[in-house]
Amino acid sequence: MFFVKQQMVFFIISFVSVIFSIFVSNSFSYKILNGGYIFTFVQYFFSTLIIFSILNLIYCITKKFKFSIIFFLFFYLLLNFINIKKEAYLSSPFTPRDFLLFNETLTSAPALLILSVLIGVFIFTFSLIKVYKYERKQSQHPFILNFLIFIITFPFFIFMNAKENFLPYCEKLDAPSLSCKFALAMPKTRNNWVGDHEIIKSYGFLTFFISKTFDNIYKAQFQKPIPKETISLLYKSKDQKQIDKLPNIVFVMSEAHWDASQLAQSLPQNVTPTINQHQLSTFLSPSFGGGTANAEFEVLTSLNSFLNHNELAYVSNLKRPTYSLPMYLNTLGYETTAMHNNGKYFYNRNKVYQLLDFQRFIALENMVSKNEQPKFINDAGWATDDLLYENIKNQLNKLDKPQFIYAISVENHFNYSDDRFGTDNFNINKLNISESSKQKLNTYFSGMQRADQHLNSLIQFINQTNRPTIVIFFGDHLPSLQEVFDEFHFFKSEQEKTEKKDTRFFETPLSVWANFPIDKKQFEGQFVAAHFLAPKVLEAAHVPLSPYYTFVNKVSSCYKAVHNTGTQTQKSCAFNQADVLKQYQDMNMDVLNGKNFTYQILKPETKS
Incomplete structure (x- = not known):
């Protein structure tokens, strides 16, 4: 008892x-x-x-x-x-x-x-x-x-x-x-x-x-401290060229944006004319159908999700100051801003962005008051991207300093079993397709179209300003379309669906626009891997590289990608490829699971 x-x-x-x-x-x-x-x-x-x-x-x-x-x-x-x-x-x-x-x-x-x-x-x-x-x-x-x-x-x-x-x-x-x-x-x-x-x-x-x-x-069990001497050898300092007027740099990571017309010729084509016109390559994401933060993590840090055992670094590893793109651009005099029209706590962004040295984070809570938020929420429960692009434009209106903006959209987030953008915007007439799949495709194509319209509006706005500006637009990963993929036989077999060893399951459109001459050769090739994107953008915009990004460029000269689908090498590598890969692995281990000597060596000097 x-x-x-x-x-x-x-x-x-x-x-x-x-x-x-x-x-x-x-x-x-x-x-x-x-x-x-x-x-x-x-x-x-x-x-x-x-x-x-x-x-x-x-x-x-x-x-x-x-x-x-x-x-x-x-x-x-x-x-x-x-x-x-x-x-x-x-x-x-x-x-x-x-x-x-x-x-x-x-x-x-x-x-x-x-x-x-x-x-x-x-x-x-x-x-x-x-x-x-x-x-x-x-x-x-x-x-x-x-x-x-x-x-x-x-x-x-x-x-x-x-x-x-x-x-x-x-x-x-x-x-x-x-x-x-x-x-x-x-x-x-x-x-x-x-x-x-x-x-x-x-x-x-x-x-x-x-x-x-x-x-x-x-x-x-994955932690293995790398000696400081090993890490120091990666970052050789060099004189940086100064440019007269640093350009604004705007990243737009569009939620689940992908060219769904690839599923079949009978589906609507050229739904995104602006994105198509400025597409230079594809963006190789580390994730499929989700994991937005890992794509973001790779772009902002040039670190690697695959080498991090596909952990969500924002949740599991990033608990201390970490060298990043905003951290470097701060040293050049940029204002650095992260934007997301969703809650600030998701993926620990409220804390992670501080550790990456963003000067500000404009989340949904900062874009509109809690009482007014329902006016901007679509039928699927996601905030519309009108809020996001309005804040991008407001930030670009600050002309006293060059702006670095990393904006993450959300309105085209799954699930697509709703009519958040209206019904029958697109005629999906393929035979043997369920009504559920037709609805999802109508919603998804409508979201693609809206993403294109938003980008076009942003370009028109920037054309009216004086400061040189480069805009990089890409999808964070393919959408989670479940039975749509099955009904269109997107995967050749259940094994391919499970393993996903082809890069096409991770490639989204990568479009680049600028109102000044840029080096477009940086984006040549089938794709640009997320972890190599940042230094390519800097070089395309003629912004000098830090020792960190010089090393990342060295790795990208030997490897197209270090990815779930395989480690793809470059023929033009001028170094011992095995040594370069080991150095990249050491860098990742040091930052994520080691002593973080990278930050200690490269951290910006504290201003008095």
């Missing part, structure tokens, strides 16, 4: 702790009232189960019921308090890595905050000692039952979180099975695109913290 009562108390404490943590993050009422439904309650259940198993483990170790509860509450409240304060001061959650920054925390945290924490720790420690001293151990209790509960529940969570087994398969399904829906609701931080802030809002802080802990353990 004691065991049943004990488990009921443990479960209630676990559930209340989850709800409290989610309530503190101001998301509980929102999720319940705005369509969380069964999926939300499944998330709460899994989080409750994880904490429930931990309580059982604590009891197995201490054999004291009251002490186990107080011990758990002590650490639960302490971690939540620290997280709340860190969110308030730094706009990022408390993670296991922060324990490595203990000295920095004592130096930077307010004295009153440190004193409050120390007093709280003292009070709880005193209480724990008292309870432990006077509570008797449950000598007759069958502790094996508590241990069985732990080993049944907790390892399953670890397995689902770290290995992800069949989750990638579930994510690709148009209509996931019930088992997939439950699996997708499992708490996990590795490769979770919504970012840390949103995970906490969905599962509670403690569940997030535990998941992060095992995520870090999983990644530790």
